[in-house]
Amino acid sequence: MFLAWNEIKYSKVRYVLIMGVLFLIAYLVFFLTGLAYGLAQDNRTAIDSWEADGIILPEEANGNINMALLSDQAVDQVAATEKAVLGQMAAVVEREDSSADERLDVRFLGIKVDEFLMPEIIEGRAFETDQEVVVDVSLRDEGLLSLNDSVSLLSSEQTFEVVGFIDNAKLSVSPVMYTTIEAFQEIRFGEMEQERDELAISAIVVRATNGDIANVTIDNEQLELIAISDFISDLPGYNAQVLTFAFMISFLIVIAAIVIGIFIYVLTLQKVSTFGVMKAQGISSGYLARSVIVQTFVLSAIGIGLGFLGTAGTQLALPAAVPFQSNGLFLIVVSAVMLIIAVLGALFSVRTIVKIDPLKAIS
Amino acid sequence: MKAIEFINVERTFKDGDKEIVALQSTNFSIDRGQFVAIIGPSGSGKSTFLTIAGGLQAPSKGEVKIAGQAFSSQSEKKRSRTRFSEIGFILQASNLVPFLTIKQQLQLVNKVDKKKQREEMLELLNQLDIKDLQHKYPSEISGGQRQRAAIARALYNDPTIILADEPTASLDSEKAYQVVEILARETKKKNKATIMVTHDIRLVEYCDQVFEMKDGVLKEKSPDSLSSGQGS
Numbered sequence: 001m002f003l004a005w006n007e008i009k010y011s012k013v014r015y016v017l018i019m020g021v022l023f024l025i026a027y028l029v030f031f032l033t034g035l036a037y038g039l040a041q042d043n044r045t046a047i048d049s050w051e052a053d054g055i056i057l058p059e060e061a062n063g064n065i066n067m068a069l070l071s072d073q074a075v076d077q078v079a080a081t082e083k084a085v086l087g088q089m090a091a092v093v094e095r096e097d098s099s100a101d102e103r104l105d106v107r108f109l110g111i112k113v114d115e116f117l118m119p120e121i122i123e124g125r126a127f128e129t130d131q132e133v134v135v136d137v138s139l140r141d142e143g144l145l146s147l148n149d150s151v152s153l154l155s156s157e158q159t160f161e162v163v164g165f166i167d168n169a170k171l172s173v174s175p176v177m178y179t180t181i182e183a184f185q186e187i188r189f190g191e192m193e194q195e196r197d198e199l200a201i202s203a204i205v206v207r208a209t210n211g212d213i214a215n216v217t218i219d220n221e222q223l224e225l226i227a228i229s230d231f232i233s234d235l236p237g238y239n240a241q242v243l244t245f246a247f248m249i250s251f252l253i254v255i256a257a258i259v260i261g262i263f264i265y266v267l268t269l270q271k272v273s274t275f276g277v278m279k280a281q282g283i284s285s286g287y288l289a290r291s292v293i294v295q296t297f298v299l300s301a302i303g304i305g306l307g308f309l310g311t312a313g314t315q316l317a318l319p320a321a322v323p324f325q326s327n328g329l330f331l332i333v334v335s336a337v338m339l340i341i342a343v344l345g346a347l348f349s350v351r352t353i354v355k356i357d358p359l360k361a362i363s
Numbered sequence: 364m365k366a367i368e369f370i371n372v373e374r375t376f377k378d379g380d381k382e383i384v385a386l387q388s389t390n391f392s393i394d395r396g397q398f399v400a401i402i403g404p405s406g407s408g409k410s411t412f413l414t415i416a417g418g419l420q421a422p423s424k425g426e427v428k429i430a431g432q433a434f435s436s437q438s439e440k441k442r443s444r445t446r447f448s449e450i451g452f453i454l455q456a457s458n459l460v461p462f463l464t465i466k467q468q469l470q471l472v473n474k475v476d477k478k479k480q481r482e483e484m485l486e487l488l489n490q491l492d493i494k495d496l497q498h499k500y501p502s503e504i505s506g507g508q509r510q511r512a513a514i515a516r517a518l519y520n521d522p523t524i525i526l527a528d529e530p531t532a533s534l535d536s537e538k539a540y541q542v543v544e545i546l547a548r549e550t551k552k553k554n555k556a557t558i559m560v561t562h563d564i565r566l567v568e569y570c571d572q573v574f575e576m577k578d579g580v581l582k583e584k585s586p587d588s589l590s591s592g593q594g595s
Contacts, residue, residue: 002467002474003460010462010500277458280419282447283475284440359419362454362528
């Protein structure tokens with residue numbers, strides 16, 4: 001620590017530059033992590049907010065809820081702790097009074113008010129009739145909708161009134177509008193046929209005893225029970241996005257380690273004769289190696305810390321439409337991995353130090 | 364007990380299939396409080412002698428003892444530790460760490476070994492007349508001052524032996540005299556055994572004993588033969 005810190009103080013410009021590079025890489029890594037996480041969340045927050053364990057789809061839907069259609073009578077063939085029907089459909093809506101041609105891509109979710117899929121309202125009230133919806137709060141934050149606005153479906157004449165906002169309700173990167181399962185029938189099939197004792201739904205969402213879907217039984221071979229986590233990773237595009245970002249971030253972390261490893265190695269080579277003299281004086285390789293590792297650690301920690309502050313600052317200035325979301329756990333893990341790998345990069349230099357022959361350094 | 368003792372020490376190198384003898388079988392010893400010089404032309408084996416004394420290379424035959432303890436036969440790690448505690452090096456160019464101030468050079472010794480009690484840092488710098496330079500980096504002071512700082516660094520850990528390899532090589536003669544005078548004075552005062560390798564015959568007047576190295580053979584010279592040798 002003594003050697004490491006005094007050297008940083010002595011060669012300020014050099015080490016500030018290295019810290020600068022580390023800061024930029026850390027900033028980029030944190031920023032990408034935030035974007036990746038935000039985008040991943042936008043695919044799934046609605047599903048996460050259900051706190052469900054499994055979802056039941058017709059087998060021929062192949063895990064894709066957009067392709068799923070079944071009768072609500074199937075609910076009786078399912079035995080689970082809690083069951084809820086769900087109708088899901090992508091739609092385009094327009095604000096009634098909007099002069100601009102502003103169209104919104106949304107997901108309609110039809111549910112029953114008394115079942116567990118009913119979301120928590122953070123502003124306004126729950127829907128009571130088939131002409132009311134509660135919508136994701138991002139639409140309010142982006143200034144697209146406000147309370148008591150009317151929206152109309154582009155595909156039909158139906159209009160709905162926005163009566164409430166809910167948090168964390170996005171599905172496949174679209175904001176969700178929750179409405180009644182009856183309204184879903186109309187959205188899906190147009191004018192509802194009178195006097196049907198059967199409702200069409202997309203899926204049955206279940207909660208299982210002890211969270212184990214093995215405890216759920218289905219008395220219908222046409223239906224397939226999928227764990228919620230599998231359902232999420234099978235969402236169209238979700239896995240591709242997550243993997244793409246994960247690869248970018250991990251390569252960046254490795255590149256950061258290589259960059260700092262090279263910097264420290266070059267600096268070590270410059271100091272070979274100084275290290276040699278110190279070894280001749282009987283200062284052990286271990287002490288010198290520790291010093292280099294501590295130095296790498298200090299430089300990385302400061303660079304990563306600045307990157308963290310930079311990311312936090314940027315987050316405050318970002319528009320709401322950017323899907324940036326930071327997650328404390330991810331940031332800690334990414335920081336720790338960057339630190340560890342940077343220190344591993346410094347091990348190259350340790351080898352060099354151990355190999356320095358003090359005899360050559362002084363003759 | 365001798366501070367350092369060479370017992371039949373020999374050093375040979377392989378050059379292809381030829382064997383080159385850098386140091387012929389040598390017996391040599393000095394006591395604490397003695398200041399000896401080793402003179403000789405370059406390539407005569409002076410450096411080999413000094414680096415074996417400092418444990419930076421092992422002898423091919425024979426043994427080196429420091430304060431009666433086996434030294435050259437120790438493991439690399441133990442030799443490094445002995446080097447730190449028993450030997451102070453003063454090298455040709457400065458052996459100071461470029462990014463530490465003069466005071467920090469001494470503090471580093473404390474950091475590496477925290478247990479040993481050492482003399483007052485500033486007092487030592489004061490004795491060598493470099494107390495005012497304690498916050499300067501080596502690059503900010505003169506060559507003579509740097510060598511005095513190097514002496515302070517070597518003395519600070521209270522070693523048994525001081526090995527000085529051409530300590531005056533980069534100094535003009537006035538500064539060279541000053542540095543050797545300080546070295547002689549501190550050797551007596553702090554009771555060290557000091558070996559100085561030099562090619563500058565004029566400096567030996569401060570030494571108790573002078574040896575000459577020639578073709579790997581170390582011979583003691585009487586002060587008379589030196590002065591006559593200088594005259595011829």
